[in-house]
Amino acid sequence: MPGIGTAVFKGISQPLTGFRRATTNNLARRAVSVPGMATRNLLSACFLGCLFLAACEDIETGPVTVSAIGAVPKLANPNLQPLDPPSFMLVESVAQGLVRFDAAGQIEPALAQRWIVSDDGLNYVFRLAPAEWQDGGKVTADQVAARLRAAGSRASRNPLKPILGAIDEIVAMTDEVIEISLKSPRPNFLQLLAQPEMAVLRGDQGAGPYRLAAEAEGGLLLRPLPSEAEADEPAAAAAPSILLRGERAGVAVARFERGLADLVIGGSGGDLAVARAARLPARALVFDPAAGLFGLAFVRDEGRLADPALRRALSMALDRDAIVAALGVPGLRPRDSLLPAGVRELPQPALPDWSENPLAMRRELAARVIEAGSDAPLTLRVAMPDGPGYRLLFAHLRRDWRAVGVAAEAVAIGTPADLRLIDAVAPVNLASWYLRTFTCETRWVCNAAADEMMAGARIAPTAAARRELLANADRILAETVPFISIAAPVRWSLVSSRLTGFRANVFARHPAGELIAPAP
Numbered sequence: 334m335p336g337i338g339t340a341v342f343k344g345i346s347q348p349l350t351g352f353r354r355a356t357t358n359n360l361a362r363r364a365v366s367v368p369g370m371a372t373r374n375l376l377s378a379c380f381l382g383c384l385f386l387a388a389c390e391d392i393e394t395g396p397v398t399v400s401a402i403g404a405v406p407k408l409a410n411p412n413l414q415p416l417d418p419p420s421f422m423l424v425e426s427v428a429q430g431l432v433r434f435d436a437a438g439q440i441e442p443a444l445a446q447r448w449i450v451s452d453d454g455l456n457y458v459f460r461l462a463p464a465e466w467q468d469g470g471k472v473t474a475d476q477v478a479a480r481l482r483a484a485g486s487r488a489s490r491n492p493l494k495p496i497l498g499a500i501d502e503i504v505a506m507t508d509e510v511i512e513i514s515l516k517s518p519r520p521n522f523l524q525l526l527a528q529p530e531m532a533v534l535r536g537d538q539g540a541g542p543y544r545l546a547a548e549a550e551g552g553l554l555l556r557p558l559p560s561e562a563e564a565d566e567p568a569a570a571a572a573p574s575i576l577l578r579g580e581r582a583g584v585a586v587a588r589f590e591r592g593l594a595d596l597v598i599g600g601s602g603g604d605l606a607v608a609r610a611a612r613l614p615a616r617a618l619v620f621d622p623a624a625g626l627f628g629l630a631f632v633r634d635e636g637r638l639a640d641p642a643l644r645r646a647l648s649m650a651l652d653r654d655a656i657v658a659a660l661g662v663p664g665l666r667p668r669d670s671l672l673p674a675g676v677r678e679l680p681q682p683a684l685p686d687w688s689e690n691p692l693a694m695r696r697e698l699a700a701r702v703i704e705a706g707s708d709a710p711l712t713l714r715v716a717m718p719d720g721p722g723y724r725l726l727f728a729h730l731r732r733d734w735r736a737v738g739v740a741a742e743a744v745a746i747g748t749p750a751d752l753r754l755i756d757a758v759a760p761v762n763l764a765s766w767y768l769r770t771f772t773c774e775t776r777w778v779c780n781a782a783a784d785e786m787m788a789g790a791r792i793a794p795t796a797a798a799r800r801e802l803l804a805n806a807d808r809i810l811a812e813t814v815p816f817i818s819i820a821a822p823v824r825w826s827l828v829s830s831r832l833t834g835f836r837a838n839v840f841a842r843h844p845a846g847e848l849i850a851p852a853p
Contacts, residue, residue, distance in 0.1 A: 396554065396574040397832070397848055400585035402599035406553055406577055408537055408545070411530040412489045418599025419579030425529040426555055426575065426845045427467075428539025431459050431477070431511070432527045436847040438838030440523045444477060444533060444540060445511075454518030459511045467538040467545075474505035480533045481513070493530045493760060495769040498791055516792050517799055521677055524761040524840075542846055543575065552578035557846060572846035582607045582720075586827065589613075595829040598843055601756060602627070602660055602823035603720030613827065620662055621824040621841040624673055625759040626770065628818040629715065629730075629752040631778040637706055638751060644778070644814035646699035647713075649687050650737045656729045657820050660722065668818050671810055672767045678800055679764040683811040700737040712740040716750035722823075723754065756822050758841050764803050765790065771815045778815040 403417035408424060416424060425433065429443040446462035464472040483489060485497035499522070501514040515522065525531065533540065543555040557572035580588075582604035588594040590611045600608060608618055637643050653667030672682035687695050703711060715730060717723045724743075731741045744750050759766050768787055773779040786806035793799035810816075824841040834850035835843060 396576040397596065397845070398552075398576045398578075398594045399596045399598065399845075400578050400580055400588050400594045402582045402585055402597065402601075402604065403579045406579045408534070408539070410534060411532070412483055412486075412491045414490070415492060416529060417579070419577065421529045422577060422598065422843075422845065423545075423553065423555075424532045424534075424539075425842070426543040426577075427541065427545055428532040428534045429542060430526055430528075430531040430533055431481075432523050434527050434838070434840060434842045434844060436834050436836040436838070436844065436850075438836075438840045438842060440527055443527075443542075444472065454520070455515050457513045457515075457522065458506075459513070461509045461511070464540045466535055466540055470535075472533075472540045473508050474511045475508075476535060477533050478503045478505040478511050480535075481511075481531065484531060491530050493525065493528060495772065495775060496525065496761065496763070496766050499765075517790075517794065518796060519763065520796075521762050527842075528760045529842075530760070542572070546574075549576060552576045555845065573849050575845045586611045589617075589827045589829075594827075595831050596835070596843075596848065597827035600823075600825035600827075601720075601722070602662070602726070603718055603723040603756070605660070605662070605823060605825055606721040606725075608825060608827060614830070617827050617829070619826050619828050619835070619837050620664070621826070621837045622664060622839055623758045623822050623824045623841045624676070624762065624839050625822045626755045626757050626767065626816070626818070627820050627822040628755060628816055630755050630771075630776065630816050631751065631814075632716075632753050632776075633751050634778045637711060638778075640706065641812065641814050642702055643706055644817075645685070645687075646702040646737065647734065647739065648685065648814060648817040649690075649695040650699040650739075651733045651817065651819070652692055652729070653819055654692075656726060659725055659729065660820075660823060662823050662825075665820055665823065668820050671771075671816055671818055672764055672807060673821060676764050676767070677762045678796075679803055679807060682764075683804070683807040685811055685814075696737055703738050710738070710740060712742065713752060714744045714748075714750040715741055715752050715754070716744050716746050716748060717754035718746055726754075726819075752817070755816070758822050758824060760840070762839070764807065768803060768806050768810065771810055776815055778813070780809050780813040780815075783809040783813065 399422065401419035401422050403419045406419035406423040408427065409416060409420050411424065431443060431445040432440050433443040435441045442462065444461055444464055445459035448457055448459045450457055461472065461474060461477065466472060482503050484491045485494055485500060499515050499517065499519050501516045504512050506512055541558040543557050546554045546556045548554070555575040555577060557574065582600065585594065585597045586607050589597050590613065631638060631644060648669070653669065657665050657667045669688050670682040670684050672679055674680065674682060676682070687698070713734065715727060717727065727743045734741050746753070765787065768783070771779055772784050772787065773781060783806040786802045786809065790799045790802035790806070793802055826843065828835045832848045834847045
């Protein structure tokens with residue numbers, strides 16, 4: 334059943350399984366309850382029941398309808414503009430990179446069918462699988478290498494550019510073979526290549542695993558390319574088609590609540606309250622155990638904010654336990670360090686010297702520092718997106734800073750501010766991503782000594798030497814306080830029971846082709 338009818342029936346097929354059975358049985362009972370009409374009504378009942386069941390059977394094989402929170406999805410170049418959740422899903426679906434994430438966040442082949450890593454971890458050799466652009470042209474190693482080089486070029490605005498500096502050279506060795514050489518080993522380098530920002534585009538064309546088929550029902554219809562498994566075994570289950578929409582959180586949640594969407598992705602702490610206000614099936618709300626940054630970056634290094642002691646005092650004053658409790662996300666814990674515990678390369682992050690002190694003691698010390706700095710009252714402008722969760726966060730910030738004599742006002746993103754909210758999932762489990770977010774090249778508040786440590790770590794000859802340099806950079810930034818850490822970022826999805834392949838993972842990436850698990 335095509336079109337909107339499919340979407341409507343798909344929404345009610347799961348919750349009304351018992352209703353279908355009861356309706357068919359009731360029609361059959363009515364057929365024999367009126368003398369002289371038994372045969373005709375029985376046939377009618379069976380006919381209606383079959384139509385209903387056939388429609389619902391078609392529902393189970395129709396496109397997976399996805400509402401991604403954000404703007405209309407665009408096949409945008411990540412080197413030129415940032416991607417929001419709808420464009421993330423579109424780009425990673427129709428323009429994969431050398432490798433990609435599976436449903437659990439593990440690495441699997443994409444454009445590269447296999448690869449070899451040298452014993453010293455400095456050289457990666459990828460052999461491309463046969464692939465075509467949407468116009469039918471062959472994907473070559475030269476094209477892929479050029480695209481990957483562009484991501485780290487001087488003109489690139491790719492958000493992964495700060496950590497792409499680990500790449501020394503990208504060379505097309507043949508039409509099917511690419512070699513990437515690193516300046517020093519990166520244990521999780523493939524996680525970086527799997528990100529949608531490293532997708533390989535040629536103009537406005539990708540090379541799968543999906544094709545953009547048409548605009549349909551206010552969204553984009555994506556159809557999967559045939560896989561080798563399907564060619565070898567005709568009985569192999571094909572990946573589902575996807576109907577992808579980009580829309581506001583309230584619209585996406587309402588669509589899911591009415592049964593008109595199978596999946597909502599791109600949820601954050603800012604709009605979590607919208608999902609919680611809906612009447613959702615049990616276990617429909619799923620949280621990713623995402624790692625990354627959730628806190629406030631100082632965007633001004635002048636006046637009183639130029640003093641690291643004042644920045645430290647503002648961080649000390651926050652009641653992170655209360656903020657995390659208000660968000661109410663299972664497994665979410667407060668964090669006062671720049672890096673999370675257990676990150677690759679630096680499993681023990683540098684903690685601020687006040688982290689073990691009780692809140693009352695911290696606030697008393699913070700109030701003294703702030704009062705000693707000036708007789709004039711301090712007012713902070715905090716830039717953050719709109720959303721009920723972000724408003725709740727700001728209410729806690731304002732209350733906590735008021736307790737130490739500081740006023741705060743919320744301002745819109747893009748307007749002059751003193752601090753700005755960062756809510757970002759780490760694309761790779763490496764300490765360098767967290768540290769390089771606060772280099773002098775990218776931030777107002779930084780430390781040149783930390784930059785020197787990171788530059789040395791990039792070319793360190795051994796893993797031990799690199800680890801020591803990164804630990805020094807982490808310690809220096811902990812003293813500099815360019816960022817007030819609060820917790821890990823919150824990422825949530827709404828998942829229907831149809832999506833048997835959906836898995837929560839640390840990268841909050843949910844590939845279209847694995848939303849429905851193959852039948853056993």
